[in-house]
Amino acid sequence: xxxxxxxxxxxxxxxxxxxxxxxxxxxxxxxxxxxxxxxxxxxxxxxxxxxxxxxxxxxxxxxxxxxxxxxxxxxxxxxxxxxxxxxxxxxxxxxxxxxxxxxxxx
Numbered sequence: 001x002x003x004x005x006x007x008x009x010x011x012x013x014x015x016x017x018x019x020x021x022x023x024x025x026x027x028x029x030x031x032x033x034x035x036x037x038x039x040x041x042x043x044x045x046x047x048x049x050x051x052x053x054x055x056x057x058x059x060x061x062x063x064x065x066x067x068x069x070x071x072x073x074x075x076x077x078x079x080x081x082x083x084x085x086x087x088x089x090x091x092x093x094x095x096x097x098x099x100x101x102x103x104x105x106x
Contacts, residue, residue: 004071004102004103004105005071005072005074005100005101005102005103006070006071006100006103007069007071007072007075007098007100008068008100009029009033009067009069009070009087009096009098010065010066010067010096010097010098011026011068011091011096012063012064012065012091012093013066014064015091016092021091025090026066029087030068033068037070037071040070041068041069041070042069080098084098
């Protein structure tokens, strides 16, 4: 059985000022992922809460996130890096997390 990858994309619900992003931004991501990968899972009902510290001494900041998942047989790292940079621009973020896991279908 060929290797599979599960790619997770963590996108914020709120902009850096705390205002909700327009639904069209998230819809565009979902539509693009379906077009490119044949499907997407979006964890929408209960947004994940992310805590992170910009520096070691700063207080934690809080993000509300939607996690998008796609499965793919190949992992095109340059494409994902370019896509991450585009999403960072679209969602006005210094850095977004996109991570991939090698999986085995059962």
